[in-house]
Structure formats: structure tokens, C-alpha cells
Amino acid sequence: MMKQQSARLETRAGEAMTLKGVRFEGTLRGTLFEANLEQRFANPFDRHVELVYTFPLPWAAVLLGVEVQIGDRRLSGAVVEKKQAEQGYEDAIAEGNTAILLEQNFDDSYTLNLGNLAPGETCVVRLRYAQVLQFEQHGLRLVVPTVIAPRYGDPVADAGLKPHQVVEHDLMVVHPFELSLRVEGALARARIGSPSHPLSMRLEGEGETTAMVVSLARGGCLDRDFILVLDEVVQDSLALCAQDTQHAGAVSVLASFCPRVPASAHPLAVKILVDCSGSMQGDSIAAARRALQAILAGLREGERFSLSRFGSTVEHRSRALWRTSPATRLAGQRWAAQLQADLGGTEMEKALDSTLALAGAAAANLGAEEGAAPIDLLLITDGQIHAIDRTVAKARALGHRVFVVGIGSAPAEGVLRRLAEETGGACDFVASGEAVEPAVLRMFARLRSQRMASLELVWPAGAKPMWMSALPGSVFDGDAVTVWARFAQVPDGTVRLVGTRPHAVAPESLGEASLIAAEHDATLSRMAVAAQIEGLLTAEGAHSREALELAVAYQLVSPLTHLLLVETRAGADKPADMPDLVKVPSMLPAGFGGLGSLDFCIDPCMAPxxxxxxxxxxxxxxxxxxxxxxxxxxxxxxxxxxxxxxxxxxxxxxxxxxxxxxxxxxxxxNQDARQPPRDDPRYWRAEPHYTGLTPLGLTQWLHSHPQAEWPQSYAELSRIGVGPAVLDWLKFVLAEGEGEALVVASFIQAMAQRDLHEALLSDTGTLGRLKALAKRVAPGATLKVMQDDPAAEPIVARLQVFVSTLRAERWPNCVFDLRDEVTALG
Incomplete structure (x- = not known):
């Protein structure tokens, strides 16, 4: 039976490290990024081991090749069918040979299995991949993921991972990281920067050979994603052709468009949902607060929004969508400033369900209003969950577009992009320490873009693709739309992207590109096949056999294929026993769960x-x-x-x-005996939109405590159990600029009336208003509240109307809508 242990820093005497470091090199030409990832392993033990290392690659990256060097021997493997590769790997290990198996996991991470590494032996694994970057609002964002953060849920049951593929994290482990990039051509003149790492840059060459060489200014480690941002990019639609590597005459086409979509004239209606789970502690929740403040500042007068937060449970700040006003904006900013990552696990599916269904009737009526915009959902999260399939299905079934702002030093990009793209929304990211305003402005531009009822490509006359990737369900101004296709021969002419607005009759052109003559570009050709494989596996009645044949023919690691490499050892070099299993632990992301911050990285050269x-x-x-x-x-x-x-x-x-x-x-x-009982809903409510004392609960508290103990400030009201919704109504609606002491005193005197308390006690909860209260508390009654202060008169008059609408177990709608009750009644 194989033993299992995690390699980690143990003592000051020495290290037991299996991953010695990672080096990354890449070249960016236009929107095509080609990269080489070098992982260096060593066996520091006195026995043969099987190393297992799970790591990320970028969203939509295509793995093109793997080369392995064991000692001074260079080896290469082959991509074969999944079951064949797994059996071949196990057989090689059992026979005492060295074997390497590279798997693409169900969640699009990768697992490297390095079996029978001898004591003291080293291994270097070099992976080559490529991806097409997407223009987003006049810029490019290149992400090199380095770490997979802990995620909520069961990785086996929810994410479909096998036990050996599950990432294990070690607080004390350090993996050094080196990076060097070349940005070539016109992009070398763009404004280049990184919110994640300090950079060293130098310009090389002149004219068409100009390149910006980017490297890390100081040593890095695998504790955060590397991000390179290129702004002020002159973007345009393009179409590239590449001759197919397997079929003579066939051509693969990459068509990328930067559409121009006019902004919508409709005001926004958006439900904002913020992740406050434990994984958001530290840098992530701080960035979420900044993002939310910027979002609220960007809402226009009359637009509608709601605020919710989630973890293991869901809390809604309002029962329906607020209309943007000074009062609702201030209440929202106060709510945002107080956000904490204190709600436990990331139950995103339940949170989306609850938020999408928020104020169902009101939302339906809103959507039915003439000229009203459909309701969207804006999610702020780090996306650290395993169960994504049910979440995507739930969002699609409920019909809302989901827009996502990904937060943190290592957000789950694949999870978040799937959620956004498969619901017709869009995704943007904010790294820890990065300015959030640009991302929020980009998101508002997308939210206000016209919706297109349908998209289609118009190819040159006579050109018909044998296969084409699916067009996205939505398109946004300034964001790229990328399509892959295959033709039997080179198409000649211009390809156009067209779309139709809702209720429009004729389609309109959104972008066009001239097809460039075919080149012998194996990278583009294989990337097109990878897109075709993905389409075959996600289509209804998935064509697994055809996808498998393509993956093997073009040597692509996929959900159906693995890469297998076997080196036969001499009999004297074979171990007498099966190797010990050692899972290479991952670093925790900087700032994750409150551990450190973005500026924190252990120096690999310091004392253990x-x-x-x-x-x-x-x-x-x-x-x-x-x-x-x-x-x-x-x-x-x-x-x-x-x-x-x-x-x-x-x-x-x-x-x-x-x-x-x-x-x-x-x-x-022990609870104070004078406190209203919290297990009685007449006195205390615990609901997603309000937790705290009910009207009857507050009057009970006031009547059971001497006047000297009555609250005199908003903070004291909160301390005795008055919920934030009531406090915001007092501060932003009732106060109208008056001092806190006057407002609180007036409210307390109104709620302390004995007639009010008795009327609430007799309330059966079946009437819309307390008729008994209306009789007992006459609208013209005078409260003895700072009678010499004329500013109290309008407050007192409005409070008389307010208390006449109270019910024992719940506060009136004006509190949750942040409206004046007098205006609401009028």
C-alpha cells in the first residue's frame, strides 16, 4: 500500500521540497499569445516517489506540446485515449519504469503525474500552450495563473475531480516563480503595466521588429496570478487563415471582431450580489467594497438596483429593487462600507436562486413596464466554488444575464467566465490593489449596451464553412467576438458580423474583416481543432467519438485524451517496491482568507x-x-x-x-431577562432582508427599560437590536439633514407611546393597518419631544403618520423602499 505525505518546510535544519520552481516565457503578437511553462521537480527523499502536481492554465488556453528532461535525458510522449493512457501509466509504474501522465481535469485544471522518480533525481517538464486574447473595452489583459485557491464544496462530488487531482495547500510552502515576456509589433507601443507584480521593461529593436521585453523586477512566487494590462490599444477586426496540418487544401480561420454597439436609452435595472464568504477575507473583501462604492456612484437617477450578500446564507438589503435616489444611494454606500467576509462557505447556487427570485412580482411588473430595461444580475466574487454546473443551469433557467466582477489575487477565472458567457453576460477582473473604477466603468458600458436578438457571420460569396464555432449569445461594445471555422479551400473576401436589435426587422453590421492569405501556421490550425473538440463535447448529443479522433490526430490533450510518456529503466535501476505518493502542495494565494496581503511574498532565500x-x-x-x-x-x-x-x-x-x-x-x-424574546417572531425577525427588533419588539424593549437607558444615537439603536433598514430610513429619509440626537429622540418618543404598545399587542397581523392604533394615536397629537425646537415639528408630524401604519411583526414598506411615509401614502 502506498504511503501518502505532503512535502512542506519542516525545520530550520533543511527542506523537503519537490517543486523547486517555475519559469514562464511568452510572446504576444497581436492577440495571439504563445507561452512556455517550465516546472522543475526533484526527489529529495531516499526512496522512489510518485509526484502528483495539480496546476492551472489560462482560460481558453490550448496545450500544444510537452517535453520532459530527466537528468540529462530528453524525452517526449504522445497523446492517446484517456483509458489507454491511464492503464499504460499504471503498468509502467508496476514494472519499475519511469512514467509521466498529464491529465486535463473536469474543472479545466491539469494534473501532472510523475511516477518512479529515483532518489536525488531531477525532472524538468516544459509545457507549450497558446491562447487568443480578447479585446475588452479598448485594452488587452493577459493573465498567467499560478495558483488554485481553496474552493468551497466537495471537489470529488461537485467538481468531478479524482482524489489525486484535488489540490492540497500548505501555509508554509514557497514555490519560486520567474517570468519573461516579449510584446511585439504595434502592441509594444501600448501603455503596459501590471497590478500584480512590479515590472522591469526594456524596448528592443526598431520599426516592425520593435518588442517590449517584460520581466519581474524582483523575485516572485506562486502565490498570485501574474497580470499584464495593455491600454490605449488601437483595436480592429481581423481574420487569419492557416493551412490545416492534416488535410491538404483545408484551411482553418480565426475571425475576431470588435463590434460597435450603441448604448441603450433604457435606464438600468440590476440586482447586485456580493460574495461575503470566508475566502473573501482580506484583500478580496476590501476590493469588493471599493468596487461596490464605485458601482453605486455610477448609477443614474431613476435607475433601479438591489443589494444582497451571501456565503452559507443570503442576506438582502431590500425586498425589491430600489429606485436610485440620494437616500437609496447613501444607504447603499453605508451598507457597502460595512461589508465583512463573515458568512461562511460559498453557497453560490442558493444565493443566485434567492437573488434572481427577489421581489418576483415587483420585478415582473418592472420588466413589463413600457420602455423598461430587462433586469440583470451583477455578481462580485472570487468564484472559489466547485459546483458550477448547477449554478450555470439555474441562472440560465431564470433568464437573467449574469455580469461578474472577479476579485482577488487568484480568482477562479474559468468558473466566472463560464457563468457570465453561458448566461449572456460578461466578466471583468480586479486584482488586489488594482483600481476598481475602470473595471466598473467597463461593466456599466456593457450593461448599457443594446441587446442583439441574434448574431450571425456573413462569409464571402460562395464560401461555406465545413464547421464553425458557436457565436456568443450576446455582444457588447468594445469587447471582442472570436469565431473559429474550417473551410475546404481558402475563402477570399470579407467576413461580416451582423446582429439584429430586439423588435427590429433588418440586421445591422457590427464589424467586418478581410481574410488574409493562408499560412503554414500549425499553432492556429491546432487551436481551431481544439475549439471544434470543445464544441463537439458541449453540443446536444455530444459526438465523443469524433472529438476523440480529432484530439488524437492533432495530438491535443483534452477531456478525452491524456499525454503519456514512459521511459524504460534498466533492471538494476528499478525499485523493489511501489513508489511513495507525494502530492506537491500549493501555496495559498496572497490575501486569501485574510492571510497576508498582495504585498506579502516570502523571500525564497530567507531562513527556513x-x-x-x-x-x-x-x-x-x-x-x-x-x-x-x-x-x-x-x-x-x-x-x-x-x-x-x-x-x-x-x-x-x-x-x-x-x-x-x-x-x-x-x-x-445569559440573555437579559428584560430583552424581547428572539425566538418569538412577534418581537424579533430573522429574514434575508431584515434581522432585528420588530415594532412590537422595540416598544417592548422601551417599556421594560428605564428612560435613562433609552438609545440616544443610531449606534445605540443598533446595539439594542434595531435593524439596518430602520436605521437607514431614519438617517437618510426622516432626518433630511437634521441632527442625529433630534431624529433619534423623536423616533424613540413616538415608539414609546403606551397607546402604540398596547395597539401593537392587540394586532392580529391580518389587517393592512392597525385601525385601533389610528384611533388611539391621532395624527394631530403632539409629542413631547424638544418642543422648543421648531425643527422637530415636521419630523413629529411625519412620525405620526409612520406609527399609524405599523404592524406588530414587521416594519412598513416605506422603511425598505427608503421613502417618506407621507409621500408614499399620498
């Missing part, structure tokens, strides 16, 4: 760290600083004590048990 045992979960805000850090007892301290920086953290943590933990952190504390 000493640990007793790394924690087996994520979510702790502890920061590794390079000094001795003892985890013993550290996670017994409350998070509030672990989150700060202290000169001697070990002493602080070891003494944490002596601190007087605040009451709000104590569990099971």
Missing part, C-alpha cells in the same frame, strides 16, 4: 521557517512575517485578537486566554 504543524483549514487572518511563528494555541484565540499586527505575536497568542473576551464574542451568554 519553523512550525509545529500548519493549520488544516483556511480563514485565519494570521500573517506570516518571516520570523519564528509558533501555531500552537494560536487558533484558540478569538479572531479579533489574531487579526492585528503585534511586536511579539507568540506571547500575545499564548496569553489570549487571559483576555476579557467581549460579550458579543461569548457564546451561550
Amino acid at each position: 521557517l519553523t512550525v509545529n504543524e500548519a493549520p488544516q483549514h483556511y480563514g485565519s487572518p494570521a500573517t506570516v512575517s518571516g520570523a519564528y511563528f509558533d501555531f500552537e494555541d494560536a487558533f484558540d484565540a478569538p479572531v479579533v485578537l489574531r487579526s492585528g499586527r503585534r511586536s511579539d505575536r507568540r506571547d500575545t497568542l499564548k496569553k489570549a486566554g487571559n483576555y476579557d473576551i467581549p460579550a458579543f464574542l461569548r457564546r451561550g451568554s
